[in-house]
Amino acid sequence: MKVALHARDLTIGYKRAGQPIAAHLDLTLYDGELVCLIGQNGIGKTTLLRTLAGMQPPLSGTVGLHDQDVHQLDAGALARLLSIVLTERVDPGVMIARELVALGRHPHTDWLGRLSAHDQAIIDGAIQSVGAAHLAARPVRELSDGERQKITIARALAQEPALLILDEPTAFLDLPRRVEIMRLVRRLTRERGMAALISTHDLDLALRAADRLWLLVPGMTPDALPTLIDGAPEDLILNGALAAAFQNDGAQFDPATGSFQLSAESIGVVQLTSAGGDDLRGVWTRRALERAGFRVVNDTQTANTHIETTEEGWRVMADGTTVHMESISRLIEKLRTL
Amino acid sequence: MAQRVSASVPSVSTAPLQRAKTARIGALTLLTGVLIVAFIAVLVMGSVNIPLNEVLTTVLGGDASREAWTNIVLKVRLPKATTAALAGAALSVAGLLMQTLFRNPLADPFALGISSGASLGVALMVLSAGTAGGALLTGFGLRGDLAVTAAASIGAGLVMLLALAAARRVSGSVTLLILGLMFGYISGALVTLLMHSAIPERIQAYTNWTFGSFGGVTWGQMPIFAAAVVTGLIAALALGKSLNALLTGEAVARSLGLNVRRARVGIVIAAALLAGSVTAFCGPIGFIGIAVPHVCRGILRTSDHRTLIPAALLMGAAAALIAALIAEMPGTRTVLPLNAITALAGAPVVIWIVMRGRAARAAFGDA
Numbered sequence: 260m261k262v263a264l265h266a267r268d269l270t271i272g273y274k275r276a277g278q279p280i281a282a283h284l285d286l287t288l289y290d291g292e293l294v295c296l297i298g299q300n301g302i303g304k305t306t307l308l309r310t311l312a313g314m315q316p317p318l319s320g321t322v323g324l325h326d327q328d329v330h331q332l333d334a335g336a337l338a339r340l341l342s343i344v345l346t347e348r349v350d351p352g353v354m355i356a357r358e359l360v361a362l363g364r365h366p367h368t369d370w371l372g373r374l375s376a377h378d379q380a381i382i383d384g385a386i387q388s389v390g391a392a393h394l395a396a397r398p399v400r401e402l403s404d405g406e407r408q409k410i411t412i413a414r415a416l417a418q419e420p421a422l423l424i425l426d427e428p429t430a431f432l433d434l435p436r437r438v439e440i441m442r443l444v445r446r447l448t449r450e451r452g453m454a455a456l457i458s459t460h461d462l463d464l465a466l467r468a469a470d471r472l473w474l475l476v477p478g479m480t481p482d483a484l485p486t487l488i489d490g491a492p493e494d495l496i497l498n499g500a501l502a503a504a505f506q507n508d509g510a511q512f513d514p515a516t517g518s519f520q521l522s523a524e525s526i527g528v529v530q531l532t533s534a535g536g537d538d539l540r541g542v543w544t545r546r547a548l549e550r551a552g553f554r555v556v557n558d559t560q561t562a563n564t565h566i567e568t569t570e571e572g573w574r575v576m577a578d579g580t581t582v583h584m585e586s587i588s589r590l591i592e593k594l595r596t597l
Numbered sequence: 598m599a600q601r602v603s604a605s606v607p608s609v610s611t612a613p614l615q616r617a618k619t620a621r622i623g624a625l626t627l628l629t630g631v632l633i634v635a636f637i638a639v640l641v642m643g644s645v646n647i648p649l650n651e652v653l654t655t656v657l658g659g660d661a662s663r664e665a666w667t668n669i670v671l672k673v674r675l676p677k678a679t680t681a682a683l684a685g686a687a688l689s690v691a692g693l694l695m696q697t698l699f700r701n702p703l704a705d706p707f708a709l710g711i712s713s714g715a716s717l718g719v720a721l722m723v724l725s726a727g728t729a730g731g732a733l734l735t736g737f738g739l740r741g742d743l744a745v746t747a748a749a750s751i752g753a754g755l756v757m758l759l760a761l762a763a764a765r766r767v768s769g770s771v772t773l774l775i776l777g778l779m780f781g782y783i784s785g786a787l788v789t790l791l792m793h794s795a796i797p798e799r800i801q802a803y804t805n806w807t808f809g810s811f812g813g814v815t816w817g818q819m820p821i822f823a824a825a826v827v828t829g830l831i832a833a834l835a836l837g838k839s840l841n842a843l844l845t846g847e848a849v850a851r852s853l854g855l856n857v858r859r860a861r862v863g864i865v866i867a868a869a870l871l872a873g874s875v876t877a878f879c880g881p882i883g884f885i886g887i888a889v890p891h892v893c894r895g896i897l898r899t900s901d902h903r904t905l906i907p908a909a910l911l912m913g914a915a916a917a918l919i920a921a922l923i924a925e926m927p928g929t930r931t932v933l934p935l936n937a938i939t940a941l942a943g944a945p946v947v948i949w950i951v952m953r954g955r956a957a958r959a960a961f962g963d964a
Binding site for chain 2: 312338347
């Protein structure tokens with residue numbers, strides 16, 4: 260694979276701050292690869308993105324994009340290599356979606372901004388790539404957040420970049436739209452051989468979509484700088500890096516499911532077994548019990564309450580008695596009284 | 598290298614694009630027609646109405662059947678119409694530049710403080726000068742007076758230099774807007790102080806200047822005025838691509854390859870040249886510069902500056918000519934203050950456009 264982006268010995272931050280945000284980073288991004296940048300709020304994700312995108316100078320080190328230093332290139336040349344989708348929503352005024360996408364040709368057109376037939380074809384291609392042909396003639400103001408995000412990505416594609424950087428592209432979207440946008444970017448990297456770097460809080464989606472994660476984690480001691488852990492999502496789950504990164508957030512990362520559990524004090528231990536009913540019943544029963552604060556185990560040693568899923572509902576066996584429950588909410592109510 | 602987009606069969610329909618393009622060309626043609634009619638109307642109508650064929654004969658180099666008509670057309674109405682057309686075009690385009698740069702629908706050509714600087718220059722000369730220079734005290738002599746134009750130019754020029762110095766330094770354009778606003782307050786305060794201690798005749802002369810007039814530019818001064826305005830308009834047309842990129846906000850514009858600082862300096866120079874020269878030669882003429890860009894967006898339903906700039910140019914020129922015509926009160930000997938007319942005649946039009954279509958309101962984010 261060919262290297263798209265290569266940051267060497269990069270130290271990022273603000274000169275006036277006295278202390279850098281992160282130091283001596285070596286990062287590589289390959290053509291056609293999707294990398295998600297994950298980390299807590301305020302740890303420096305945006306600063307890292309801005310530095311990689313040439314929007315702010317590094318304190319030291321270099322960022323190369325297809326062998327050119329992004330901090331040395333003029334704005335036009337950089338815009339032909341790199342496009343950015345920012346979180347900030349700007350109202351572009353009276354404009355239809357296609358006109359917004361056409362602005363992506365800015366770094367390619369002449370001083371008058373005239374669009375050639377070639378430019379028009381690329382604009383149409385970008386709109387089709389994001390599946391937004393039906394939105395092309397709609398005013399930008401009338402688009403929903405998800406539609407607008409697609410058009411913004413089409414605008415970025417019209418720049419024909421080697422690298423696409425998206426700063427929290429799913430921040431304002433509902434779940435189906437978040438999945439859709441993430442899948443879209445993933446497909447675009449494959450189809451176009453373009454590298455993409457996404458900063459996101461959607462760990463769940465990042466784990467499914469990203470080829471690699473860049474995990475920005477706090478230093479071990481209060482004085483230490485954050486460090487960046489780089490690896491395939493599955494590696495970071497298996498070696499515990501993800502769980503360690505998020506352990507203090509009031510939520511616990513569960514390596515088995517790849518999602519967060521709300522951590523609360525355990526209020527009891529229950530044994531859960533199946534005596535009928537499909538797997539789904541078991542899965543959601545477990546979720547509900549954990550949410551209610553019970554630790555769920557499979558053996559009888561530690562648990563003094565035993566729950567069995569059945570075809571019709573649930574059997575609760577405690578203190579030598581057996582009660583039948585027909586819904587999860589009744590089940591939880593019953594358990595709390597025990 | 599990233600794989601380039603294959604120019605596959607475009608299934609994005611181009612029919613709406615074609616229709617929009619045709620509509621825009623139609624609108625520009627219509628505006629040109631209105632401009633020509635308004636220009637001729639200013640030549641024909643006034644305290645004395647002159648028949649159209651006589652006016653055309655005179656303009657084309659012949660002599661009207663009465664010598665007085667030839668004089669009126671060539672020495673009074675033609676320079677006035679030319680001044681009005683140039684000033685209207687300049688103010689509207691300058692207003693458009695400011696509204697886009699500041700992303701603010703309330704920005705006008707004087708947002709940088711240009712007219713404040715010009716007013717202060719004129720006030721310093723008219724209000725604080727000794728009793729010598731009595732010619733200044735007569736209303737009409739004042740506007741034609743080169744000294745007033747020079748004072749206004751110096752005032753506007755100094756503010757432009759300040760704005761430019763700021764434009765090169767600050768990272769966001771909002772700072773520029775605040776600086777312009779503050780400068781307006783300072784110069785307004787200074788003018789008040791000057792008025793406080795000035796004699797009533799001079800205050801009257803200054804007030805007359807603030808009314809604005811297209812009648813003060815002589816043929817001798819016209820080349821300077823026209824050169825300044827035309828230069829500013831050409832600069833604005835050349836900035837169309839940059840202005841379009843700025844519609845997405847400065848951060849995205851930068852990522853699209855725009856050198857935002859350089860674009861901002863260009864916009865400030867063009868707007869200051871346009872607004873400054875109009876103020877110097879015609880006084881601080883309000884309203885046209887803030888209203889015409891909105892009406893253009895409302896009618897043309899676009900934010901594309903490559904269409905909006907020519908449209909604002911044509912519509913601004915036509916609007917200024919119509920205002921000049923109304924101020925003249927054709928058939929009477931009365932001439933009304935121009936600034937009162939631009940607002941009185943223009944505001945209802947803008948209210949109608951804004952209430953009627955969402956486009957104008959939508960132009961800057963107001964749903």
